[in-house]
Amino acid sequence: MTDELAWETLDSRVAYECPGFDVVHDEVRLPDGTETDFDYLSEPPAVVVLPFTSAGDVVLIEEWRHAVGRVNRGLPVGTVEPDDDDLTAAARRELAEETGHEAGRVEPLTTVEPANGIANSVHHYFVAHDCEPTAEQDLDFNESIRVVESGYEEFRAAVRSGEVRDGRAVLGVLYYETFEE
Incomplete structure (x- = not known):
């Protein structure tokens, strides 16, 4: 019907x-x-990863975002490939490709349609635990990414103050804070 x-x-x-x-x-x-x-x-679906080290710090990326003309601090995000049957495996892959970190454990957080009035985008959010820098970054030709680790409370405060403006990062922190902690 x-x-x-x-x-x-x-x-x-x-x-x-x-x-x-x-x-x-x-x-x-x-x-x-x-x-x-x-x-x-x-656009194809994407995975968004909120990655924590064993010490409780968060692994972030700083990336040039040409549309807004500045370096953006946020979470690792990557496209789900057509042959990705396992979204958790896609999240692990994108975390390693963008940051060089591998996770001990990855758990689903939520799935959202971030702009369904103008786009068919679907973002699958994950939390990664016990992340360690044991892989090599494998960036796409059009990615300029710097990896940084930050205390989670510092990152949370940057989100709250509006210093971090990336919608995927903001939503990931808000959802994590609201439903997971």
Whole structure:
């Protein structure tokens, strides 16, 4: 049964594609019969990792974010590959690739659609425990990442003060604080 609020897609095409995402253009019919168009960002699902060392520090990345023109401090994040059947394994892989750290234990935290009014993005959050720098970073061609460790309370305070503005990092800390600690 279709929900009375559902839009009917009459036609759909990729209007623009680039590494990492596409812009999709849909022709749609609204519930009142109006026909219009709707564009949205389409990207593969991602894993977001809140990684803790054995000492309780958090492993963070500092990365140039060209859209906002600054270095951003946040959590390791990576794309779920088409052959990833195990999201926990994907989280472990992305943690190692971006930070060179491997986790003793990885647990799911939550799954969110961070911007479902304009994108089909899905982010799967994980908490990684007992992380140690035992791997080599394996960055994509377009990644400029510096790995830093921070006291968790210091990172939490930076999130609270607005110094850390990356939405994925902010949501990860808020969810962890609200439901896990």
